[in-house]
Amino acid sequence: MKRILLLLTIVLMPTFTNAQKASDEKKLKNLVGTLQKGWNTANGEKFASAFAEPHDFIVWNGFYYKNNTIQNNSETHQWIFNTMYKDTQLYYAIDKIRFLNENVALLHILGAVTAKDKTRPKDPQVLITLIAQKQGGHWKIVSFHNLDLEVFQNEEMRKNSPMPPSVMYATWYSENTKQ
Secondary structure (H helix, E strand, C coil): CHHHHHHHHHHHHHHHHHHHHHHHHHHHHHHHHHHHHHHHCCCHHHHHCCEEEEEEEECCCCCEEEEECHHHHHHHHHHHHHCCCCCEEEEEEEEEEEEEECCEEEEEEEEEEEECCCCCCCCCCEEEEEEEEEECCEEEEEEEEEEECHHHCCHHHHHCCCCCHHHHCHHHHCHHHCC
């Protein structure tokens, strides 16, 4: 009987692990969707709800908000939604999800912001690296780094790229990621 239980455990464990991974990937995609929904509805509180308390936030221009609070994140984003990013929309394409362990995941996301009346840009504008941690059964962002993709803004840089940027950032151009 012990051998049968051991054999069943060995056989069924990968199925359970794969199902859990698929479930966590879906939750992480929903977490990224919360960011996008918060931005596209100009709702700082919704945007910030994807983050852990506290979290690190690095803006594309290098501003580094170490141990940022959800309240500060919410207020800051609400301010930018009401001013410099008023009437804009955010596009995201998840490039990679990698589980570092069962409670920590690394994500790479390509993004772009346009005016609400504009279509999705041809090229991505930023590459976001975020680390999410499962806390109390829920995934939350503990670190967010937003990198400006200058390669798409500088022809000389594009020419000297080690590979075509469209290959480096192929996920952006994939039909199944267009949102």
